[in-house]
Amino acid sequence: xxxxxxxxxxxxxxxxxxxxxxxxxxxxxxxxxxxxxxxxxxxxxxxxxxxxxxxxxxxxxxxxxxxxxxxxxxxxxxxxxxxxxxxxxxxxxxxxxxxxxxxxxxxxxxxxxxxxxxxxxxxxxxxxxxxxxxxxxxxxxxxxxxxxxxxxxxxxxxxxxxxxxxxxxxxxxxxxxxxxxxxxxxxxxxxxxxxxxxxxxxxxxxxxxxxxxxxxxxxxxxxxxxxxxxxxxxxxxxxxxxxxxxxxxxxxxxxxxxxxxxxxxxxxxxxxxxxxxxxxxxxxxxxxxx
Numbered sequence: 001x002x003x004x005x006x007x008x009x010x011x012x013x014x015x016x017x018x019x020x021x022x023x024x025x026x027x028x029x030x031x032x033x034x035x036x037x038x039x040x041x042x043x044x045x046x047x048x049x050x051x052x053x054x055x056x057x058x059x060x061x062x063x064x065x066x067x068x069x070x071x072x073x074x075x076x077x078x079x080x081x082x083x084x085x086x087x088x089x090x091x092x093x094x095x096x097x098x099x100x101x102x103x104x105x106x107x108x109x110x111x112x113x114x115x116x117x118x119x120x121x122x123x124x125x126x127x128x129x130x131x132x133x134x135x136x137x138x139x140x141x142x143x144x145x146x147x148x149x150x151x152x153x154x155x156x157x158x159x160x161x162x163x164x165x166x167x168x169x170x171x172x173x174x175x176x177x178x179x180x181x182x183x184x185x186x187x188x189x190x191x192x193x194x195x196x197x198x199x200x201x202x203x204x205x206x207x208x209x210x211x212x213x214x215x216x217x218x219x220x221x222x223x224x225x226x227x228x229x230x231x232x233x234x235x236x237x238x239x240x241x242x243x244x245x246x247x248x249x250x251x252x253x254x255x256x257x258x259x260x261x262x263x264x265x266x267x268x269x270x271x272x273x274x275x276x277x278x279x280x281x282x283x284x285x286x287x288x289x290x
Contacts, residue, residue, distance in 0.1 A: 012028065013027035013030055016040050066120075075140065083155065086152045091159065099177060104178050108178055125195060143261065143265075146261055155180075155181070172236075179219060180247065184247060184250050192258065193207075
């Protein structure tokens with residue numbers, strides 16, 4: 001047990017007898033059964049009430065799914081906020097008007113956060129739960145910078161399109177950027193939720209439905225009856241087509257950035273070959289899957 005720990009492992013031990021009590025107590029996770037002797041049950045961290053080792057497998061899988069979905073939320077939120085912060089700061093410095101009104105910013109944040117509520121129950125690709133993963137704040141930071149800069153670049157592209165090509169008025173600029181910002185934030189949810197190509201991984205019905213509904217609402221908002229209260233104006237067809245083209249380009253570049261990132265970062269599983277394992281439960285899972 002000490003040898004395993006010296007190599008960076010988390011040690012799990014399973015037993016039900018008196019002789020197993022010291023090891024159960026020493027292990028990081030001691031597992032016993034309901035029919036074990038009293039001293040073994042007292043020393044264990046976890047007691048199985050059923051004679052079914054599949055409980056351990058399901059527990060490990062559920063834990064890894066939860067961890068994977070937590071990373072999705074953190075990655076999506078940090079990268080989107082980082083990119084929007086840079087875009088807003090730069091736009092405020094150089095534009096002769098506010099790039100977005102306060103109530104437009106609040107509405108954008110509200111609508112973009114709604115799909116995040118469904119990430120907790122999202123489907124997780126099998127390869128993300130095959131091996132244990134560790135929390136790596138450095139990888140999260142690099143992810144935030146990589147995708148945040150991509151988001152900022154496409155915001156600048158939108159600014160150039162609106163100001164130099166379409167000669168947009170302040171109200172048209174704010175409306176168009178609101179729509180582009182919201183749709184690209186929804187797009188990044190679809191892209192980042194999986195390590196494979198986004199069209200090869202199916203999101204949960206709730207996440208897919210909410211994301212699609214918010215995307216439709218984002219396009220429809222400028223034309224709704226109360227749009228004027230938020231400072232929105234109807235967008236001309238050329239502007240809307242340009243936003244669609246920019247969003248399509250954002251999807252392509254974000255997908256390419258994702259593939260590059262996960263190819264160059266030990267972000268998904270072993271973290272440099274030093275991932276922490278539970279040897280006993282790993283053997284159980286291997287046996288069950290055979």
